[in-house]
Amino acid sequence: MKTRVLLGPLLLLVIWSIVATSGWISPLFLVPPWDVAMALLRLGKTGAIFLDVGSTLYRLGVGLTTGIVLGIAIGIAVGYSQRLYSSLEVLIDFFRSVPVAALIPLFLLFFGIGDRAKMATAGWATCLIVLVNTTYGVRNCRIARLMIARTMKANWFQTLLKVVLPDSMPQIVAGVRTALSIALIVVVATEMLMGTKAGLGKRIFDSSMTYSIGDMYAAILLTGALGYCMNKLFVMCERRLVHWSGR
């Protein structure tokens, strides 16, 4: 079972090695895996790659956290109040349909070219996803549970904290899981497009511009691994956090 999991990646490595050494593709576009490994080692030795990963993670962390907090807060308000929901529905659906990339110039304008713009863009994307999921979760709170709280004289704050919020938790957490991968995309993209000193997106962009193809593949692999691990880790936490989900 365990060995079969490794079969796919192994196969890819073999094909990659064959293709890269066969001379079919110019080494300007594709280098063999061991070159990439060497590049990764070199970048690790100078510490440059750690700075890249750290910078990307930092932007991701701040953007995600802000987006999640705002998304849950607004989502609860919108989910709770029918009036707010009807007045904001079109607006939310509209902004959800605007690709974040299209808003990058706007964020540049408002937040400059520093870290804040990148965090804000990631936060925006996160917030919208979490907001929609939270709203959905709150609006679909089981009526029987609300009625139990009401017959037992819970005030609105107790109802929110002890019934509505935990009841929407599986939905909120699912939103956060989606936001995690979207936010990574956004951060890497802003690092490429807005410019910065360090970051995985910056590393990929610069090395492709200077034809340091080994570095480029190393950074791409690392970004992929980062996203993969984040998702795996989150799914593990999710199972504990919302253990009742789907039962």
Next chain:
Amino acid sequence: MQWMVKADGISKSYVQDADGRAAPVQVLLSVDISVGTGEIVTVFGPNACGKSTLLRLIAGLEPPDEGNILVGGKGPEQAKVGFIFQNFGDSLFPWRRVIDNIAFPLELAGIPLPQRRKATQEFLDTLNVRLPLWAYPYQLSSGQQQLVAIARALVFQPDVLLLDEPFSSLDFRARLEMQARLLDIWNQTRKTIVFVSHDLDEAIFLGDRLVLLSERPARVKEVFDITIDRPRLHKVRDTETFSALRTHIMQRFLESGTS
């Protein structure tokens, strides 16, 4: 007799169309129902006749269009009502352990965690109810889950316990067990109980009186006294009194129109 629940001439209709254009559907029409303190009254009638609506009105979850409801001398909004839904899966809190589900009303009252857990355990002991307190509701059998819901309602010390077809989604054996458990619990607590059922045998077995409702719009067709001695065991279902009562109520149930 001292009345715990007294409803006089209550009517209720619903607008089914969201725009309010369709004619409203009359669900309850001038229903009178009285439940004495410590009495078990079962409400029996055709499916979808308005039995659940009646319970929701008594619980103060909705106001009646007409008529007056008193629970323990107060308006239903002020009274303490324990409500048991048919669908325990939707009414329990799956994110809480069984003990914290039951302690929920104590938590609302601001009692700290160790005290309320202790109080809950002691309360369950007095009821003679054994439950896996540290499990989560979804790990329990259907009957046990409904027992958790009942215990949670009782911890609240309600004036009246309202049960809306609580056992109808259980399998046959679990249903019989739970009916007996409920009578046990009633025997310990002497709570006033209104029990809605669509199972005639269940309604006779549990009740001191049985209220027969008509087709929608529901009116009270007749109220039957069930003079079977307590404590009741399931074998009373085989007695002459029980089957005579069942036959009689069945006849009235099948008659069209109201009295």
